[in-house]
């Protein structure tokens with residue numbers, strides 16, 4: 001996948017530059033660097049003026065470790081700031097700005113589960129997108145509003161969070177997902193939190209599912225909406241998915257554990273037919289007809305009473 005927005009990277013650039021300067025100073029025979037204290041006893045420091053090669057290796061290892069510590073601290077600070085300030089990225093039809101973002105638990109699920117090695121996707125955009133950016137995953141964010149994307153980019157720029165690994169797609173997911181190509185790669189994590197009217201969550205699920213690897217997590221927000229809840233109820237019956245847990249009152253998390261079958265008759269979801277659209281007396285007859293053992297006695301009873309069998 002192409003990095004979609006080259007030039008957006010800005011995280012830790014300033015501190016990296018100052019470390020580079022210190023690194024060069026040390027190589028030139030300058031004093032031991034303060035952040036090498038953390039490595040005492042782990043790596044043997046050459047005597048001052050020691051061979052350039054070993055000074056280089058020591059300084060490089062110290063710098064690598066220090067960058068790791070700094071990155072982790074930077075992520076924690078960025079996440080804490082996002083959770084406490086909840087910036088407004090979304091614009092309702094009447095104008096103004098609002099935050100329709102996920103709660104702290106679901107946002108922490110992203111930061112705890114996703115890493116720079118992950119390939120991730122979300123429908124919808126917002127606080128969740130910032131979390132994917134903080135974790136540095138290779139990410140596809142689909143929502144029809146380019147203004148939302150610009151607000152998210154601006155927030156990230158202002159907080160030293162790189163968005164260079166995010167591909168922002170300014171299209172409705174129902175139009176973009178059928179065309180999605182990952183060059184044979186599979187998604188590690190997907191969040192469905194885009195359009196909430198029926199049947200958009202189901203359309204998102206249908207096209208995202210084919211790109212999920214076995215073991216990937218699927219997060220589905222707002223299962224309390226009937227248009228989304230129907231997908232939650234289906235997933236609970238689907239052997240190819242394992243329900244992991246709810247995070248907060250409305251975000252369901254599922255793990256893909258196998259391949260789904262699209263033949264309706266094979267799906268556990270369709271095992272029990274629903275006759276609630278029929279008048280009560282026909283519902284009872286249909287229920288009886290669904291149990292083969294009862295059909296024979298039902299036929300006998302219908303015959304004995306001189307009634308007609310239901311035609312279907």
Ligand SMILES: C[S@@+](CC[C@H](N)C(=O)[O-])C[C@H]1O[C@@H](n2cnc3c(N)ncnc32)[C@H](O)[C@@H]1O
Nearest residue numbers: 100101102124125126127128143172173194195
């Ligand atoms: C509830 S918000 C997403 C919140 C986000 N996950 C967060 O944590 O801030 C719903 C999002 O769906 C987007 N959206 C609306 N219609 C869409 C569509 N047809 N396809 C994809 N996204 C859509 C909106 O622009 C908005 O970003």
